[in-house]
Amino acid sequence: MFDQHAQDERRLLSRTAFALSIPLLQEAKLATEHGCQPPPVLAGKWPLSLDLLLEVNKADKARQILRFFVSVLERAGPTHAQLLLGTKSINTIDPENIEAILSTHFKNFTLGAREQNFRPLLGHGIFTQNGAEWKYSRDLLRPIFNHQRTDYFTHIKRAVDNMLIRVREDAYEGVVDLQPLFFLLTLDVTTAAVLGKSTNSLQDKGGKIGLQFARAFDKGQHYLAIRGRLGDFYWVVGGKEFRDACSFVHEFVDKIVQETLDQGALSDRNEPRTEGYLFIDSLIRQTKEATVIRDQLVNILLAGRDTTACLLSWTFRLLSRHPDIQRRLRDECTSLPSFRDGKVPTKQELKGMEYLGRVIHEVLRLYPSVPINMRQACKDTVLPVGGGPDGKAPIFVRKGVAVSYCVYAMQRRKDIYGEDANEFRPDRWDANEQSERDLRNINWGYLPFNGGPRVCLGQEFAILEASYTIVRLLQAYQTISVGEEETQDEQTHPRHTITLVVASANGCKVRLGV
Numbered sequence: 001m002f003d004q005h006a007q008d009e010r011r012l013l014s015r016t017a018f019a020l021s022i023p024l025l026q027e028a029k030l031a032t033e034h035g036c037q038p039p040p041v042l043a044g045k046w047p048l049s050l051d052l053l054l055e056v057n058k059a060d061k062a063r064q065i066l067r068f069f070v071s072v073l074e075r076a077g078p079t080h081a082q083l084l085l086g087t088k089s090i091n092t093i094d095p096e097n098i099e100a101i102l103s104t105h106f107k108n109f110t111l112g113a114r115e116q117n118f119r120p121l122l123g124h125g126i127f128t129q130n131g132a133e134w135k136y137s138r139d140l141l142r143p144i145f146n147h148q149r150t151d152y153f154t155h156i157k158r159a160v161d162n163m164l165i166r167v168r169e170d171a172y173e174g175v176v177d178l179q180p181l182f183f184l185l186t187l188d189v190t191t192a193a194v195l196g197k198s199t200n201s202l203q204d205k206g207g208k209i210g211l212q213f214a215r216a217f218d219k220g221q222h223y224l225a226i227r228g229r230l231g232d233f234y235w236v237v238g239g240k241e242f243r244d245a246c247s248f249v250h251e252f253v254d255k256i257v258q259e260t261l262d263q264g265a266l267s268d269r270n271e272p273r274t275e276g277y278l279f280i281d282s283l284i285r286q287t288k289e290a291t292v293i294r295d296q297l298v299n300i301l302l303a304g305r306d307t308t309a310c311l312l313s314w315t316f317r318l319l320s321r322h323p324d325i326q327r328r329l330r331d332e333c334t335s336l337p338s339f340r341d342g343k344v345p346t347k348q349e350l351k352g353m354e355y356l357g358r359v360i361h362e363v364l365r366l367y368p369s370v371p372i373n374m375r376q377a378c379k380d381t382v383l384p385v386g387g388g389p390d391g392k393a394p395i396f397v398r399k400g401v402a403v404s405y406c407v408y409a410m411q412r413r414k415d416i417y418g419e420d421a422n423e424f425r426p427d428r429w430d431a432n433e434q435s436e437r438d439l440r441n442i443n444w445g446y447l448p449f450n451g452g453p454r455v456c457l458g459q460e461f462a463i464l465e466a467s468y469t470i471v472r473l474l475q476a477y478q479t480i481s482v483g484e485e486e487t488q489d490e491q492t493h494p495r496h497t498i499t500l501v502v503a504s505a506n507g508c509k510v511r512l513g514v
């Protein structure tokens with residue numbers, strides 16, 4: 001399949017198609033001033049490049065969509081223009097361009113079609129807003145992440161205890177799929193920190209309401225991802241299943257909001273209700289409009305749940321396939337003073353675990369939870385590289401053009417990370433390692449948490465949650481090995497599903513040894 005792609009793309013990639021990028025007169029001035037040259041163009045053979053869209057869907061069905069994107073970028077160039085459904089967009093994995101989009105030219109870009117596309121599920125929240133509205137939401141959310149105000153470590157510890165019980169209960173002949181449990185874990189932690197009331201889905205084997213919520217949330221996001229690939233034509237995909245999923249998510253959150261509002265009528269809402277700062281309390285102090293409160297909550301639930309669950313799942317997938325790395329990490333976990341005293345790790349201990357830090361860094365390099373992202377130019381602008389025959393000249397981006405950046409592909413570039421870029425090697429992040437590649441100044445070439453003004457707000461929260469979970473699991477089990485048979489191809493190219501995040505399509509089945 002991929003050889004065929006290669007041949008097709010070579011045919012399609014024609015530098016004569018530069019003509020399609022000839023700037024209009026007023027653009028020409030800006031373009032000339034900056035010495036812009038057009039990037040290579042990728043276009044399909046069929047009208048509107050519908051064949052390209054079919055290829056994407058075929059790769060998605062084979063659960064290899066990221067592999068497909070990497071192959072396209074390798075052949076079409078790290079920055080290229082793409083013609084699809086009569087619309088031109090830019091794809092880039094050049095760190096200089098990504099820095100310009102997210103930071104130096106931040107004001108020249110918006111979220112584009114994503115705003116409308118995401119609205120049926122996410123309403124008006126941080127992931128669908130720009131400008132002053134976005135800034136308002138970001139300021140509103142920031143206090144959640146101030147760990148002096150929010151005691152989220154307590155929520156994490158409680159949920160991980162519940163998860164360890166579920167791991168024991170769910171293991172069948174020593175094998176358990178950790179991935180679904182990680183999704184329940186992060187849902188329970190985020191709901192506890194944000195709503196003040198955990199879904200307790202890890203304990204809810206019978207009731208299943210947490211599970212139903214998780215399924216509806218997944219379904220909704222799956223639709224958003226498919227719609228996202230269609231750019232301005234996102235509205236073509238929808239229907240009852242999508243509407244039902246969005247309604248379920250909204251009703252679930254509405255119920256919690258209503259209960260909180262009702263409790264507020266009985267008590268003084270100026271005082272936080274339970275332990276620490278609660279986002280829902282702070283929201284209710286600012287507005288009593290249930291839809292506004294719900295939208296903000298759904299956005300933060302989306303941010304907090306799937307990203308960290310995927311990080312955990314890829315971590316254990318990789319650790320189970322790299323016993324040496326696992327052994328070294330377990331040694332670090334079991335040498336903690338708290339472990340020797342029969343206690344759980346402290347925040348300070350987790351922060352001091354150097355090898356754990358390197359492992360997490362490396363997992364997020366190979367499997368950044370948000371593997372592909374997009375912005376749209378709201379002004380004519382110039383990106384620093386990608387133009388001309390050698391790809392070194394600046395390129396002109398006309399107002400309205402969408403620019404997508406694939407962090408997954410960038411973080412596997414051999415010219416940045418070396419020939420072993422596809423290998424799991426945490427020591428590449430060891431500052432003392434003698435290596436021809438010094439990754440200390442990697443800057444925009446490593447970007448799992450995004451960068452610039454819209455950098456992830458939950459980075460510290462996520463790392464703490466992931467670190468604690470990893471350490472507790474490695475302390476609990478002597479070995480965690482591969483729990484299923486797999487082909488060589490599956491080992492090097494694990495099947496994956498993409499919603500807004502990338503998860504393993506086969507889950508994370510491991511064999512636990514005590």
Ligand code: HEM
Nearest residue numbers: 303304307308311369370448449450454455456457458462
């Ligand atoms: C491994 C875990 C995580 C990764 C890899 C990650 C990654 C990202 C990325 C790439 C973005 C940028 C999205 C965009 O602008 O299009 C983002 C934004 C954001 N993340 Fe995270 N995230 C993680 C965990 C979390 C957690 C646990 C929370 C909260 C509980 C969180 C809260 C946010 C928020 C609020 C934003 C929006 C920032 C803005 O637009 O101003 N993230 N994250």
